[in-house]
Amino acid sequence: MRKQQVTPKGQAEGATIYSVADLAGVSIATVSRVLQGVTVVAETTRQKVLAAVEELGYVPLGAARSLAVRHHEAHGLVLPELSGPYYAELLMGFEARAAELAQSVVLVLTDNRTDLAAAVRQLATRVDAIAVFGSAAISGEMVRLLRTKKPVVVIAGEPEDGAEAVAAENEESARELAGHVLDHGRRRMLFVGDPDSGPDIRHRYAGYAAAHRDRGLDVAEPVRMALCESDGTAFARQLLAGAYEADALMCANDELALSVMTTLQDAGRDVPGDVAVVGWDDVMAARYVRPGLTTVRQPVHELGALAADRLHELVGGEVPRTQVQLLPTRLVVRSSCGC
Missing domain, CATH: 3.40.50.2300 (Response regulator)
Incomplete structure (x- = not known):
């Protein structure tokens, strides 16, 4: 079995589908089937592959698609959930602006997922760029890993090693x-x-x-x-x-x-x-x-639209911004405070 070189942080250098197959003890065809969600793979084998993917920090490159296809014309969006008014408004703003830019949206929800890391890596093979909501569910390490393969914008978060951030002032x-x-x-x-x-x-x-x-x-x-x-x-x-x-x-x-x-x-x-x-x-x-x-x-709809805008600009070659972009918020006084 080939030895995989690792960085001091434990993340594999140049992890490939071959190194994942070596570590899991399976063929590259089996790795491909697992990453594509094909259900004919035995559960024990699937777990071996996912464990190898996690250990090596592998993000699939989508090599199965034609090399002539340079863009998916799609943006990824990772949110905790869609219940409640906040996330629905954020999604509407993101989708509306993406549609104006002729981009489709692929959505992944993080809550109650046991296969989140695999789901986010799979998302990276289907889109040109990814917006991730800044929450405890998505680690800084995951954001940095995605950034090595795709432009990333963190919504309501902080910049992470080349992944820029957009947020409302808090x-x-x-x-x-x-x-x-x-x-x-x-x-x-x-x-x-x-x-x-x-x-x-x-x-x-x-x-x-x-x-x-x-x-x-x-x-x-x-x-x-x-x-x-x-x-x-x-x-x-x-x-x-x-x-x-x-x-x-x-x-x-x-x-x-x-x-x-x-x-x-x-x-x-x-x-x-x-x-x-x-x-x-x-x-x-x-x-x-x-x-x-x-x-x-806070301008939730506008925040979603800004994230879609920035993804589009990053895919077009713009350099990521190192400072978080803050949208203004405003105190609204009614009666529940005692006024």
Whole structure:
């Protein structure tokens, strides 16, 4: 069996379909069938091939297609999920701009996938460039590996060794939002959301913390949870049961905020009298609930469109930008904060 040279970080140099076949102890035809998702391959063999692909950091080049085909005329998009208003709006912006550029879109969702690395590598063989949502599901190592084969743009993330990033501004707007609530006299504010779930949420928590330090106040640890409606409902029930003490809640997105507010109101709590609740995104429902939800408006549709634009320009030969491109956000004050 041939020895595969590796870098100090453990990633194979010049990994090929042949080295994958050697490591897995199978033929290159079997490797090809596994990577194409052909189901006639035995499960034990499939696992050997995928393990070899993972160990070597192999990204298939799509050699099975004609060498005369230089472009797929397709962009890849990797998102955590499509439930909730944020991802749907982001996808619409991305797809609309891609269509204007005569590009199709191939979508991969990361949540609940056990074969994510293989799915993303397979995506790389079908598209000219890939936009990846900045979340814990997609590691920096995976982004760097993809970047060696395709142009990559990280959405709501940070640049990664040649993969540029586009995002909406978070930290200063979060500082303004938290400061606005604290200036109503609230002193037991909690941040609801997990800063480790992605750069967006980490920056929002940093702004929340900065607003407290600006006023000489202690900064509470975040209430770490996912950003889904069901998680907001579960947290609100815990709050009602006395597991937390708070007179204000800064939720990491509107989906959490709206579900928290509704659950509290259904239990007879007054919002904002008993607890002020604010969110992030400014989804349509935020302006129609009562009280209206104080939040931060971010240009989600425009963010998706910008990502598609940048992919198209990178495929055309433009050099990746080393600084994140930030779109502005804006505080929207309604009544849920106590105004």
